[in-house]
Amino acid sequence: MSTRRTRTIVAALATVLLAGSMAACGNSDTGGGDGGGDGKIVLGFSQVGAESGWRTANTTSIKDAAVEAGIELKFDDAQQKQENQIKAIRNFIQQKVDVIAFSPVVESGWDTVLKEAKDAGIPVILTDRAVDSADKTLYKTFLGSDFVKEGRLAGEWLVEQTKTAAGPVNIVELQGTTGSAPANDRKEGFAAAIAANPNLKIVASQSGDFKRADGKQVMEQFLKANPDIDVLFAHNDDMGLGALEAITAAGKVPGKDITIITIDAVKDGMQALADGKFNFIAECSPLLGPQLMELVKKVEAGEEVPARIETEETTFTQEQAREALPNRKY
Incomplete structure (x- = not known):
């Protein structure tokens, strides 16, 4: 066999082997992510x-x-x-x-x-x-997190703080996003806890969509419709922080004229609590x-x-x- 013919056969075999190797690699995907x-x-x-x-x-x-x-x-x-x-x-x-x-x-x-x-x-x-x-x-x-527990802890703290209250305690509630698990569960837990004190009454409850701006807007509505608000329960810090602005603008002192309870414990909320503008926070990490x-x-x-x-x-x-x-x- 001539040298030229031998080289041609070897080259052809190398091409076939390379193609087979590439095909095998292409079939190695086990169905995972593209990364x-x-x-x-x-x-x-x-x-x-x-x-x-x-x-x-x-x-x-x-x-x-x-x-x-x-x-x-x-x-x-x-x-x-x-x-x-x-x-x-x-x-x-x-x-x-x-x-x-x-x-x-x-x-x-x-x-x-x-x-x-x-x-x-x-x-x-x-x-x-x-x-x-x-x-x-x-x-x-x-x-x-256990959202029901968070709501319950917030309610239990309020029950303890108001156990000597002689008259009704009017509560407004800033709910989270309608239909969301934290909104549903925190509302449930809080309501179950405050049932221990018949003087505690939720007079208004509305969604603020977990947003600071919405919390402010809804709190403004609460204040106009309910002049005698004693407690605000906000489903998160951001809505509570928005509500602070509305409360202050209405000439009331947050944390004193209106007790404020929130959930989350983000830094801004914790600062408001440290400053006495909030009264209690249940953590949600x-x-x-x-x-x-x-x-x-x-x-x-x-x-x-x-x-x-x-x-x-x-x-x-x-x-x-x-x-x-x-x-x-x-």
């Missing part, structure tokens, strides 16, 4: 929005924790609209991410899209807020990022995880807020 080529887990996360200081701190915690954990994060801001979250989840499914996590805008209406994720073999983690789906197999776990990334790794690996994981939280009085403020991370 999985470099070995990273891909997490699709849909956030409620940026409606409050708490939410901003929550987003920062998740983004920072993903970087530290070496997880590729595909982040979506739903701008407080359920339709945006459903669209984002469907996009994550199309992109074949490894895990989907989201903080639901509202509790209801998720079964269809969650089933789509389940059928695609993509596990889902709920963070911060729960859903009311009867089929618990549609998601792997829930990570967040937004720093869920590190725990979420641990769960993502376990779920993606097929490990069993608890159906519900609650964060450890506390409550604050004025003195406790002053002590905690210098080291507050959010």
